[in-house]
Amino acid sequence: MGRGFSLQLAAVGLVLAASGAAAADYEMAVTLDAEQHRLQGRQRVRWTNTSEVATGELWWHLYLNAFADDGTTFLRELGPRRLRFGRRPAAMTWGWTRITRMALVDGSDLLPTLEFMRPDDRNLDDFSAARVRLPEEVRPGASVVVEVEFEAQLPSIIARTGFAGDFHLAGQWFPKLGVFEGADGWNCHQYHANSEFFADFGRYRVTIDVPQGWAVGATGVEISRTEAPGGPAPRLRVDYAAERVHDFAWTAAPGSLLAVVDAEFEPGRDVPRQWLEQAMSTLGLSAASLELPPSRLRLLLPREHLRSADRHLDAARLALAWHGLWYGPYPYPQLTIVVPPLAAAEAGGMEYPTFVTGLGSSLTPIALLEWPATHESVVIHELGHQYFYGLLASNEFEEAWLDEGLTSFTSAECLEAIAADRLGPRPIWADSWSRERLGHAFLGPGPAIDQPSWEFSSAAAYFGASYGKTALSLRTLEALIGPAAFARGLRAYVERHRFGHPTGDDFFAVLSEAAGEDLGWFFEQAFRSEAVVDWGVAGVRHRGSEGAADAWSIEVDISRRGDFVGPVEVELEYEDGRRERRRWDGRDPSVRWTLTSAQRLARVVVDPDAAWALETRRRDNYWASRSGSWVARRSLWWVVEALHWGSFVPLPWS
Amino acid sequence: MRAFDPGPPSPRRGWQQALRMPHLVAAAWVASWLAIAPALLVLSQKVSFALAPLPGEAPGGDIDLIILEAVREARTPLAIAVLCGVAGWWAWTVLWHAGVVRCQLRTGGRRARLSDLLGVGVASWWRYARLSATALVALATAAATVWLPLWWGVAGGSAAMTERRLIASASAGAVATAVAVIVVWLATLHGAWLLGLPGRRSAALAWLAGLRSTLRRPLPCLGTWLVWVVPALLVSAVVPLLGGVFAGLRGGLLLVVVGLLVSLLRAFCWVGLFCSFGPGTGLVGIPEDQPAAAAGSTQQDQKAVQEIMYAQEAWQDGR
Numbered sequence: 001m002g003r004g005f006s007l008q009l010a011a012v013g014l015v016l017a018a019s020g021a022a023a024a025d026y027e028m029a030v031t032l033d034a035e036q037h038r039l040q041g042r043q044r045v046r047w048t049n050t051s052e053v054a055t056g057e058l059w060w061h062l063y064l065n066a067f068a069d070d071g072t073t074f075l076r077e078l079g080p081r082r083l084r085f086g087r088r089p090a091a092m093t094w095g096w097t098r099i100t101r102m103a104l105v106d107g108s109d110l111l112p113t114l115e116f117m118r119p120d121d122r123n124l125d126d127f128s129a130a131r132v133r134l135p136e137e138v139r140p141g142a143s144v145v146v147e148v149e150f151e152a153q154l155p156s157i158i159a160r161t162g163f164a165g166d167f168h169l170a171g172q173w174f175p176k177l178g179v180f181e182g183a184d185g186w187n188c189h190q191y192h193a194n195s196e197f198f199a200d201f202g203r204y205r206v207t208i209d210v211p212q213g214w215a216v217g218a219t220g221v222e223i224s225r226t227e228a229p230g231g232p233a234p235r236l237r238v239d240y241a242a243e244r245v246h247d248f249a250w251t252a253a254p255g256s257l258l259a260v261v262d263a264e265f266e267p268g269r270d271v272p273r274q275w276l277e278q279a280m281s282t283l284g285l286s287a288a289s290l291e292l293p294p295s296r297l298r299l300l301l302p303r304e305h306l307r308s309a310d311r312h313l314d315a316a317r318l319a320l321a322w323h324g325l326w327y328g329p330y331p332y333p334q335l336t337i338v339v340p341p342l343a344a345a346e347a348g349g350m351e352y353p354t355f356v357t358g359l360g361s362s363l364t365p366i367a368l369l370e371w372p373a374t375h376e377s378v379v380i381h382e383l384g385h386q387y388f389y390g391l392l393a394s395n396e397f398e399e400a401w402l403d404e405g406l407t408s409f410t411s412a413e414c415l416e417a418i419a420a421d422r423l424g425p426r427p428i429w430a431d432s433w434s435r436e437r438l439g440h441a442f443l444g445p446g447p448a449i450d451q452p453s454w455e456f457s458s459a460a461a462y463f464g465a466s467y468g469k470t471a472l473s474l475r476t477l478e479a480l481i482g483p484a485a486f487a488r489g490l491r492a493y494v495e496r497h498r499f500g501h502p503t504g505d506d507f508f509a510v511l512s513e514a515a516g517e518d519l520g521w522f523f524e525q526a527f528r529s530e531a532v533v534d535w536g537v538a539g540v541r542h543r544g545s546e547g548a549a550d551a552w553s554i555e556v557d558i559s560r561r562g563d564f565v566g567p568v569e570v571e572l573e574y575e576d577g578r579r580e581r582r583r584w585d586g587r588d589p590s591v592r593w594t595l596t597s598a599q600r601l602a603r604v605v606v607d608p609d610a611a612w613a614l615e616t617r618r619r620d621n622y623w624a625s626r627s628g629s630w631v632a633r634r635s636l637w638w639v640v641e642a643l644h645w646g647s648f649v650p651l652p653w654s
Numbered sequence: 655m656r657a658f659d660p661g662p663p664s665p666r667r668g669w670q671q672a673l674r675m676p677h678l679v680a681a682a683w684v685a686s687w688l689a690i691a692p693a694l695l696v697l698s699q700k701v702s703f704a705l706a707p708l709p710g711e712a713p714g715g716d717i718d719l720i721i722l723e724a725v726r727e728a729r730t731p732l733a734i735a736v737l738c739g740v741a742g743w744w745a746w747t748v749l750w751h752a753g754v755v756r757c758q759l760r761t762g763g764r765r766a767r768l769s770d771l772l773g774v775g776v777a778s779w780w781r782y783a784r785l786s787a788t789a790l791v792a793l794a795t796a797a798a799t800v801w802l803p804l805w806w807g808v809a810g811g812s813a814a815m816t817e818r819r820l821i822a823s824a825s826a827g828a829v830a831t832a833v834a835v836i837v838v839w840l841a842t843l844h845g846a847w848l849l850g851l852p853g854r855r856s857a858a859l860a861w862l863a864g865l866r867s868t869l870r871r872p873l874p875c876l877g878t879w880l881v882w883v884v885p886a887l888l889v890s891a892v893v894p895l896l897g898g899v900f901a902g903l904r905g906g907l908l909l910v911v912v913g914l915l916v917s918l919l920r921a922f923c924w925v926g927l928f929c930s931f932g933p934g935t936g937l938v939g940i941p942e943d944q945p946a947a948a949a950g951s952t953q954q955d956q957k958a959v960q961e962i963m964y965a966q967e968a969w970q971d972g973r
Contacts, residue, residue: 341816342808342816342820361817361820433714434714438718438719438722441722441723603709605709608713610714610716616723617719617723618719622707624707627703627707631705632703632705632706633904633905633906635717635721636697636702636721640690640694643694643736643739644686644690645890646736647686647743650747651924652789652835652836653786653839654747654789654842
C-alpha cells in the first residue's frame, strides 16, 4: 500500500472522529475462552442524552439471552429446533449474557435496580432486554458513564452469532444500550426472530484477547496488536477503533482455518468510467463532487476458499464504486468481509458496521438461484447495508423495510449494472428484477410493508414484504416519477440523514420533494396497506364492417381489479401495426374507451412497459384479436423437453 | 436348488430381437408420447392459452409470471396428469417386459403378434409389478444409505464438514448413486428374465438372482447397458442442444420432427436393451448332460428345466 493511500485513509478517519457528538461511546475489553466459547468482558459506556427530555433509566439489550432456551421470544418465534437457514444441531450450546457488575464511575451500584423488560410480548421467559434505574436523572445534553462487567456464552452458531468448531463470530455479544427517544422513552425491543437491531452512533475502542496464532477481524480498524508469548497458553491482544458506528462485531478463528487477505479500493482504478458518466448525467453532479475516497479491504475466509478471494474483493470494489457514486461516499477507512466456513453458514449474509459476512456455502438453495454470481450477490447486498443500516441507522425492529428493502433495491440495481457492463458474473436464471417479480408472485401480494417486524404472521411474510415487495415498490416508484428524480431523491435521503435514525416518513418526505409532488397516495397504498396492484383488459368489441374509412367502432374496456389506485398506460395496436398509447388515471374501477378506426385492433396491453413492477398478475393485461401459439410453444418448449426426459425415470426400476 | 443363469447379455441378441419386434418398438414409441399427453393437454389448455395474447417481445419477466400464474391455477390437474403419465409409463413398461419374457420363453424368440405379447403380459403383470417394487425398494435403500449420512453431517452443523469435504462427499454420493442406479437397473433386467422361468414365483428372489447374475459378470452387463443407454441419452440430447443453441428453433416444426425420430430411436434402444438380457445359449453353469439333476431334485424343478430346454431348442430353431 502506498504512502499516499495511507494518508488518504488517515484523513477519512480524522473526518469521522471530528464530526458530531456521539450518543453512546463504548470502551471494551473482551477475552475469548476458546475451549468454552465464552467471553469475559468489561465495558465503560458513556451515554449522552441527545434528546430534550431528562431520563432516570438506562435500557439495555442483552441479545445473547435470546438463545438461552426454547422459551425465549426469539426461539418461540423461530419455531422448534429451527435455525434461520436449516435445523439446530442436536447438541446445542445455549447462549447467554450475565452482568456481574454495573456501576456508575462514582461507584453507585446499578445492578440491584436491574429489571428484565418485555415491552413487546410480556414473555416472562425472555431476558433479552433490561433496564436499570439511575440515582439521578440525565438531563438533556448531559452524559453518564457506566462501568459494566459481564460474562457471555456464545451459542452454537445461530442467527448471525455463535461458534462452530473453532470458528467464532461474535455479534450482539455485549450489553448494548437502546435508543432514548425523548418523550417516547426508551426504544429497546426484545430480540425477535424476524427483527434486527437499533442503536445509537458512537465511538468504539475494543480490545480483543484471543489465543495466539488466531486470525481476528472486527468492526473498524486495527490500531495495535500485542502478542504475549510464553506460558501454557500464549495470547494475542488486538485493539480496534471505530468512529461513528452503532455496533461492533468481530470474528476469531485459528490461523490454520481462516486466511486474511488485505486489499484496497482505489477509486482511480476501481470506478468504471461508464458508471461515473451515468451518475454525473443522471444526478446532475460534476466529477469532482462524485469523487470517492479510498478504502482498505480486509477479507477473512476459510483457507479452502482462498481461490474465491478475488471474487469477493472484486465484488466489494464494484459495490463500493456503485453505492459511492449513487448514494455518496463510503465514509469509513476500512471494510472487513468475513466468509464463514460451511459449518457456520448460519452466520453468513449479515451486516454490521464496516463488517459484513459473505456466504458460508455456495451450495445452499438460495445461493444456487444466484449461480454463478453467488458470492457477488451476497457481498453486494451486505455492502449496500453499509448505507441502509450502517449510515442510516433506521429502526430495524419497527421499520425493517428501510434497510432490507432499500438494500434489496440498490443491490438489484448494482447487480444489473455489473451484468450490463459485463464487469462480473450474472445469475444464469433471469435478471435481478425478473427474479424479484417472480419471488413476489410466488409469495403472493402479502401484508403491509410498514409494520413492526415481530407482527408479521410468518418469516415468509416478513421477508416477502421487507425485501422483495419493498424493492418492487421502489422500482415502481422509479418508473412513475422517472429514474433521474428517483435517483436524486434517494441520494438526498442518504445525504440528509446519514449518521441519523431516519423513519419511513423521512424517506417519503425526501422522495416527494425530489419528485416535486406529494407521493403520499403511493406510499400509503404501497407501504401501509395491503392494496393489490392488478389491471386487466375487460373486453374489446368491434362494430362495423371491412373496407370503408372509419368503418370500425371499437369499445375497449379496461378495469382495475386490484384496490391499488394509480395511473397506468395502455397500448393499443391496430392490425396495420400502428400503435397508440393512452393514460388512464385508474381512479374508477373501470374505463371504457370508444374508438373509431379503419383498422381493427390487433392487441391491447395494459402497462406495456411493466412500469408497475408490483403487479404480478399479468395474464389479463394482454388481449389479442388472434391467439398466437408461437410464444406459448417457444416458452413451454423446455417444459415439454423435461417431460420427455422424465420418461427415463421409471426405467431403472421397471 | 441352484439358480438358473440365463447367460451373459448380448447386445447383438437385443438388436436382432428389437428388429424382429418393430410392432413393439412402435408401441413403445407411441406409449412414450401418450405418457406425456395428459400433461401436454393440461399445459396447452391452461398455460398456452394464457400466453397466447402475448407479443413476441413481452416486458422482462412477464412470460415467467404468466406461466407461474397459469401453472399455479392448473397445479392440481397438472400434477394429476404428470402422475398419471409416470404411472402409465411405468405400467406399460412392466407390461411389455412381462409380455416379452413370456413370449420369448414360450416361443423361443420367434416373432409374436403384439396382441399376444401384451395378452400374456397382462396375465403376469402383477408378478412383474412386484419385481419393480423390489427394485424400487432396493434403489431407495441404496439412495438413503448414500445420502442420509451426508445430510446428517451437513444438517448437524458438524465443524468437520468443510465445503471441500461436502463437495467431495456429494460427488462421491453422486457417483455411488449412479452406480446403484445402474446395478439396480441391471439386476432388474436380469431378474425380469429369471422371473419368467417356470416355477419362479417370488419377484424378490428373482431380483436377487438377477443381482447375483449381474455381480457375477459385471463388465459384460455394464458393457451391454452402455451400448444401449448411451446412444439413447445421446439422441435424447439432440433436441435440447439444438433448441438451446438455436433459440429460433424452439417450438418449431423441425424440432418436433427431430423429437419424433429421437423418441422412436429411444424406444428401439429400450426394447433392444431389455432383449439383450434374454436367454441365448443355454443354462450357463448347468452341465448340459445333467440339467435336471443340476437344477434341482423336485418334480417342479425338473419340469421347469425341461421347459427351458424346449425353449432353448425353439430358440436355436428360430435362429
